[in-house]
Amino acid sequence: MSAPLRVGIAGLGTVGGGVVKLLRTNAEVIAARAGRRIEAVAVSARDRAKQRGFDLAGLRWESDPLALASAKDVDVVVELIGGSDGPGRKLAEAAIDAGKGVVTANKALLACRGFDLAKRAEAKKASLAIEAAVAGGIPILKALREGLAANRLARVYGILNGTCNYILTQMQGSGRDFAEVLAEAQKLGYAETDPSFDIDGVDTAHKLAVLASVAFGMPVAFDKVHVEGIRAITAADIAFAAELGFRLKLLAVARRTNHGIEQRVHPALVALDDPIAHVDGVFNAVVAEGDFVGRTVFEGRGAGEGPTASAVVADLIDIASGRGTPAFGVPASALVAQPHAPMERHVGPYYIRLTVHDRPGVIADIAAILRDEQVSIESLLQRGRAETVPVVMITHETEEAAMRRAAARIGALASVTEPPCLIRIELL
Amino acid sequence: MSAPLRVGIAGLGTVGGGVVKLLRTNAEVIAARAGRRIEAVAVSARDRAKQRGFDLAGLRWESDPLALASAKDVDVVVELIGGSDGPGRKLAEAAIDAGKGVVTANKALLACRGFDLAKRAEAKKASLAIEAAVAGGIPILKALREGLAANRLARVYGILNGTCNYILTQMQGSGRDFAEVLAEAQKLGYAETDPSFDIDGVDTAHKLAVLASVAFGMPVAFDKVHVEGIRAITAADIAFAAELGFRLKLLAVARRTNHGIEQRVHPALVALDDPIAHVDGVFNAVVAEGDFVGRTVFEGRGAGEGPTASAVVADLIDIASGRGTPAFGVPASALVAQPHAPMERHVGPYYIRLTVHDRPGVIADIAAILRDEQVSIESLLQRGRAETVPVVMITHETEEAAMRRAAARIGALASVTEPPCLIRIELL
Numbered sequence: 031m032s033a034p035l036r037v038g039i040a041g042l043g044t045v046g047g048g049v050v051k052l053l054r055t056n057a058e059v060i061a062a063r064a065g066r067r068i069e070a071v072a073v074s075a076r077d078r079a080k081q082r083g084f085d086l087a088g089l090r091w092e093s094d095p096l097a098l099a100s101a102k103d104v105d106v107v108v109e110l111i112g113g114s115d116g117p118g119r120k121l122a123e124a125a126i127d128a129g130k131g132v133v134t135a136n137k138a139l140l141a142c143r144g145f146d147l148a149k150r151a152e153a154k155k156a157s158l159a160i161e162a163a164v165a166g167g168i169p170i171l172k173a174l175r176e177g178l179a180a181n182r183l184a185r186v187y188g189i190l191n192g193t194c195n196y197i198l199t200q201m202q203g204s205g206r207d208f209a210e211v212l213a214e215a216q217k218l219g220y221a222e223t224d225p226s227f228d229i230d231g232v233d234t235a236h237k238l239a240v241l242a243s244v245a246f247g248m249p250v251a252f253d254k255v256h257v258e259g260i261r262a263i264t265a266a267d268i269a270f271a272a273e274l275g276f277r278l279k280l281l282a283v284a285r286r287t288n289h290g291i292e293q294r295v296h297p298a299l300v301a302l303d304d305p306i307a308h309v310d311g312v313f314n315a316v317v318a319e320g321d322f323v324g325r326t327v328f329e330g331r332g333a334g335e336g337p338t339a340s341a342v343v344a345d346l347i348d349i350a351s352g353r354g355t356p357a358f359g360v361p362a363s364a365l366v367a368q369p370h371a372p373m374e375r376h377v378g379p380y381y382i383r384l385t386v387h388d389r390p391g392v393i394a395d396i397a398a399i400l401r402d403e404q405v406s407i408e409s410l411l412q413r414g415r416a417e418t419v420p421v422v423m424i425t426h427e428t429e430e431a432a433m434r435r436a437a438a439r440i441g442a443l444a445s446v447t448e449p450p451c452l453i454r455i456e457l458l
Numbered sequence: 459m460s461a462p463l464r465v466g467i468a469g470l471g472t473v474g475g476g477v478v479k480l481l482r483t484n485a486e487v488i489a490a491r492a493g494r495r496i497e498a499v500a501v502s503a504r505d506r507a508k509q510r511g512f513d514l515a516g517l518r519w520e521s522d523p524l525a526l527a528s529a530k531d532v533d534v535v536v537e538l539i540g541g542s543d544g545p546g547r548k549l550a551e552a553a554i555d556a557g558k559g560v561v562t563a564n565k566a567l568l569a570c571r572g573f574d575l576a577k578r579a580e581a582k583k584a585s586l587a588i589e590a591a592v593a594g595g596i597p598i599l600k601a602l603r604e605g606l607a608a609n610r611l612a613r614v615y616g617i618l619n620g621t622c623n624y625i626l627t628q629m630q631g632s633g634r635d636f637a638e639v640l641a642e643a644q645k646l647g648y649a650e651t652d653p654s655f656d657i658d659g660v661d662t663a664h665k666l667a668v669l670a671s672v673a674f675g676m677p678v679a680f681d682k683v684h685v686e687g688i689r690a691i692t693a694a695d696i697a698f699a700a701e702l703g704f705r706l707k708l709l710a711v712a713r714r715t716n717h718g719i720e721q722r723v724h725p726a727l728v729a730l731d732d733p734i735a736h737v738d739g740v741f742n743a744v745v746a747e748g749d750f751v752g753r754t755v756f757e758g759r760g761a762g763e764g765p766t767a768s769a770v771v772a773d774l775i776d777i778a779s780g781r782g783t784p785a786f787g788v789p790a791s792a793l794v795a796q797p798h799a800p801m802e803r804h805v806g807p808y809y810i811r812l813t814v815h816d817r818p819g820v821i822a823d824i825a826a827i828l829r830d831e832q833v834s835i836e837s838l839l840q841r842g843r844a845e846t847v848p849v850v851m852i853t854h855e856t857e858e859a860a861m862r863r864a865a866a867r868i869g870a871l872a873s874v875t876e877p878p879c880l881i882r883i884e885l886l
Contacts, residue, residue, distance in 0.1 A: 048750070052608055052750050055749075055750075056608055056609065056610055056750070059605070059609070059610055059675075060608055061529055062675060062788045062792050063603070063607040063608075063787060063788055065789075091470075158885045161605075167606075167748075167750075167751035167752065167754060168754060169604070169605025169606065170600050172600065172601075172604060173600075173601065173605070174598050175491070175736050176554070176597070176772060176775070176776065176781070177589075177597025177600050177601070178595075178597065178768065178772065179486065179487075179488070179491040179492075179771075179772050179773055179775045180480055180484055180487070180488055180491075180767075180771035180772050180775060181487070181768055182487055223770070226530060247487075249492060269548070281566075282517075294856075303736075305757060306738070308731075308733070308736060315755075320595075320768060321483075321484070321764075322476070322480050322483075322484070322595075322764035322768040322771075323595035323758060323759065323764060323765050323768035323769075324758065324759045324764060325596065325758065325759070326595060326596060326756075326757065326758035326759075327743075327755070327756070327757035327758065328754075328756055328757075329733060329754065329755035329756075329757075330751060330752065330753065330754035330755065330757070331751065331753070331754075336749075336750035336751060336752060337750070337751050337752060338749040338752035339608070339750055340606065340608050340609055340748060342607065343607075343750075344604060344605055344606035344607050344608050346608075347602065347604070347607045348548055349607060351783070352782075353604070353781045353782070353783065354780075354781070355779070355781065359491060359505050360490045360491055361493075364490050456707055
């Protein structure tokens with residue numbers, strides 16, 4: 031058996047601690063599969079005195095994470111500092127420049143600088159491994175890059191943020207509204223004190239940009255991702271969706287269209303027979319559609335100590351056993367920028383919820399606008415008798431630009447009392 | 459870019475044809491991901507004159523498949539002949555002995571001789587790649603071997619035979635009985651003229667033996683797989699299962715227990731919240747439970763031209779790009795035989811369906827036997843009033859040996875008119 035692979039870990043939060051524990055707990059299994067031992071030799075984090083629930087004995091403490099990049103006894107640096115800029119980025123770049131392998135779970139860094147990082151790593155013949163950055167414990171990047179490598183993919187979509195999926199699942203189960211469920215999720219530690227990164231869709235968009243790069247062989251294009259979060263979702267929308275045979279999820283979708291590659295993160299309705307309709311709570315799932323393999327689905331825990339550590343150590347095992355794949359599936363020089371399909375050209379069905387005065391002729395006015403914009407209605411629900419009542423419609427496939435024009439005109443009607451709520455429907 | 463990888467394909471049925479088409483259709487994508495072109499150069503099959511729906515031009519025809527093993531212009535042999543013995547085995551062995559890589563979808567061969575084949579390949583430093591042998595297009599072996607490589611697995615289970623899942627899904631949807639649905643499946647080409655390999659569970663058992671070897675790092679032990687098929691399943695059982703909140707599936711399960719590794723193929727009830735309860739028709743799915751990653755689920759098409767070709771070519775891409783993993787996850791010399799847990803020691807809940815004379819005291823007699831055998835009843839249904847009526851029970855967790863003793867004694871009661879039907883329940 032060859033010499034051990036020596037690892038330096040920067041960042042000892044939940045995931046960093048998980049990596050240390052996993053390397054210790056399953057040392058034998060890991061050595062058997064890697065063909066050599068993998069040993070954590072040095073660590074770096076902000077607070078040395080912090081209680082972490084595991085023993086730091088045998089791990090050299092570096093107060094400056096950059097010391098890991100230059101340490102002679104470190105072969106691979108595990109970067110778990112995070113952030114698209116600052117010390118996480120500096121460390122990854124320094125480690126690569128020193129010819130060391132880098133394993134990172136830092137989706138912000140990869141979304142913003144993944145392409146540059148991959149070029150840099152290739153120039154230095156250093157490994158860059160990124161499985162832990164997308165969908166936690168699900169080996170989805172390996173699946174796309176290697177397992178489905180023979181396919182041209184048409185679409186990759188899924189649930190990539192456990193916090194949002196937990197909140198939406200709770201709203202679905204309890205009928206409670208967003209703010210209440212968010213507050214509870216924060217109390218339980220499922221949502222951050224400042225939850226905006228998760229609930230505004232930014233975290234999901236980071237992951238989607240990386241996923242789309244691997245799926246379509248293009249440089250990461252985070253600035254081309256259309257992003258909407260879940261703040262505006264109401265209990266009423268979830269209930270109407272259920273009545274119409276749908277579940278509401280925060281979806282990440284990357285799709286090949288006639289206008290180019292569409293990348294979008296937004297709340298969406300999925301039919302009950304969609305394999306991800308039943309993916310609840312903190313679970314993540316990704317559906318990948320290939321021209322030969324057809325539809326494949328990958329599901330598992332998208333965050334947390336054990337699952338993310340599992341992905342980090344799988345990358346270490348690949349490096350230890352000399353199995354190299356470029357981070358984004360092909361060498362950076364072979365990634366080809368693709369035309370970007372703008373949201374206005376998106377085509378799909380829509381859910382529209384209106385609040386209207388309950389008077390004769392209101393529906394006729396709305397229907398006339400939809401007809402003018404060539405939006406065709408598949409079903410319509412009108413509930414209750416009161417001063418104002420909800421009207422919910424499902425449309426046939428419509429271009430987003432037409433849908434937005436129709437919604438603006440409908441919102442301007444005197445009988446419509448609130449801005450229309452539009453939610454896209456993602457078909458299987 | 460390096461020289462092309464030159465491939466010889468033996469067997470030009472559905473899958474072989476798919477491989478030829480895939481290598482042609484996606485040649486550019488494949489070359490980008492493999493770092494070199496992959497070209498089919500020679501083929502061998504029984505009937506040269508057969509209409510195949512693709513052009514044989516540019517492919518050298520070998521009437522003897524063994525010629526592929528010795529051909530100077532063939533780097534890798536794709537063995538799609540099938541069978542645990544005979545020409546498929548001979549070709550795989552000869553190709554390995556000639557130092558060529560072998561890619562095979564032959565689960566029968568791997569189940570019966572996989573360990574020997576892996577040792578032989580390692581001795582010759584030849585690649586042996588087997589993804590297509592289990593679950594068609596789902597890259598499940600790569601996921602277990604590499605993506606989840608850091609985990610100790612507790613259980614791997616799933617649906618591995620599309621024919622059986624199609625038949626059970628049709629029975630579920632239509633309420634029709636097994637024989638009728640099988641006849642229809644045969645007419646539609648979803649079941650073979652001689653369907654026994656599929657419906658008696660042998661095909662599933664072949665795949666499970668390979669899956670278990672990878673999951674638990676042990677030599678393939680097909681002779682230790684407990685196998686039951688779906689011939690005895692009735693529409694009544696499927697309907698009762700649905701009423702009790704279950705779906706009936708032909709499951710393959712490999713599990714680490716206190717008595718050793720359990721390997722079993724049998725009809726089983728799964729709860730509706732089990733991720734594979736909704737896997738219908740010809741789809742396959744595998745659930746893998748790791749100590750750090752938790753529960754992961756992999757779903758896709760388990761057979762057919764496109765999906766199986768996708769798996770074969772993914773293996774070719776791994777070989778072309780120099781990514782080697784031992785076929786069973788660790789070198790054959792590092793596979794460790796595990797104690798075999800006998801079925802009598804299996805513990806789980808059971809579904810029992812009895813047909814009884816509708817008389818006072820019958821249930822009391824049955825309950826007394828269950829009490830004597832320490833089998834505890836969770837729920838009981840008795841339906842209809844007639845000369846004979848069905849009684850359905852769900853038990854709490856019970857050891858198989860006790861359950862069998864109880865069933866034998868119950869079957870011997872004068873008031874019980876048919877042998878009891880026992881179906882295991884697989885808990886999430």
